[in-house]
Amino acid sequence: MARPTGTNAEASTIGSSICAERAAMCKLREESNCKRVTKVVVVTDHQHPLAPGVLCREFLSAHLCPSTPVIMSGSGEAIVPGGLLYEEPNLKPSPDSAKNGGGATGSGALVAGEAAVDTCGCEAAPPAGDGRHAGAATPAAASPSPSSSCDTRILAASAGKGEGEGRVQSGGNEGAAPAPVDVSTVGQLYPWKNMYGVTERGEQLKLGFLAQQKAEELSDPNLAERVGLESGVVEAYDAAWRATAGDDKDDIHPIRYAAVALFSDGEAEITHQLKAFEYGASLDPVTLLAPAMMRRAKDGIRTSWVLLVDQFGNLHAPFAQARTFLSEHGFGETKVAIHEAGGGVVVIKAKALLEVAPESDDQPAQARQ
Structure with a gap:
């Protein structure tokens, strides 16, 4: 061993x-x-x-x-x-x-x-x-x-x-x-790890297409009632889906992402991923929403929803850097919609994206800062 x-x-x-x-x-x-x-x-x-x-x-x-x-x-x-x-x-x-x-x-x-x-x-x-x-x-x-x-x-x-x-x-x-x-x-x-994992580029495109075929559509009125989609969420999702067209550096990586933040005043902010040749230097779309979310928070405007979508319309949980931002900067109550492996939609609060380890008798285990 x-x-x-x-x-x-x-x-x-x-x-x-x-x-x-x-x-x-x-x-x-x-x-x-x-x-x-x-x-x-x-x-x-x-x-x-x-x-x-x-x-x-x-x-x-x-x-x-x-x-x-x-x-x-x-x-x-x-x-x-x-x-x-x-x-x-x-x-x-x-x-x-x-x-x-x-x-x-x-x-x-x-x-x-x-x-x-x-x-x-x-x-x-x-x-x-x-x-x-x-x-x-x-x-x-x-x-x-x-x-x-x-x-x-x-x-x-x-x-x-x-x-x-x-x-x-x-x-x-x-x-x-x-x-x-x-x-x-x-x-x-x-929890809710990325569906694409570490797979070959062509396989990722195939996975995205297959997931799209079984994914529930947010426009389904029964779905909206079941998971509690509020007014404007479907429209915001559609706008983010269209915005994936801006993440067009497919020679770097084939999967395109965009994100939308829906605010309590009915306004929305949309961003798309900015890819870099060195993958770790790429900027994910949810993190790019941070300035707009922080600015509105100072004015007392709440971020109600954050949605991360790929070019197939599949909803993803935010990536690690974005999860950290949401958790550590006061956006833990923000709602996030995710397509699960079977195609169903689940709605959670952002704070549920960071489950910590079981507590010790003395003090809870905590994420490294």
């Missing part, structure tokens, strides 16, 4: 930073391929467990099964003033920790935002990026780390536990404060 690890890395502009879970997942592409990822372990020097950030949740949801466990552990200790590193007295750094910069799982240190991806069961490699696997896998397991390594202790404590009730002793000292552990799943942390 192999355990690729990763740590968060900050950039001069905070939006370009990368989190630990994505760093660990990317290492899988450099390994020989594995059958499946069995669990994700996130440890931190914070006293309480921290759930993966929203960008990490989205990344994990695109590559892993929704039922994949995510195990989160805090140090059970107060953070050392002036330092990010908390070393447990009974643990010794591995010989490789110095040349690796420290912080690798098994080094005897808990680093803020450290993550490990547990894998098992090797098989032949699928083509990279086919969306059926994590994109990489592991060779046969090397010699196990010492039993004192932090990921080993957390995994041992979580073995056989399906609930968020695990507890691990910090440092192995008698009388030491317990290190709290929370257990969740990828699907709980990131």
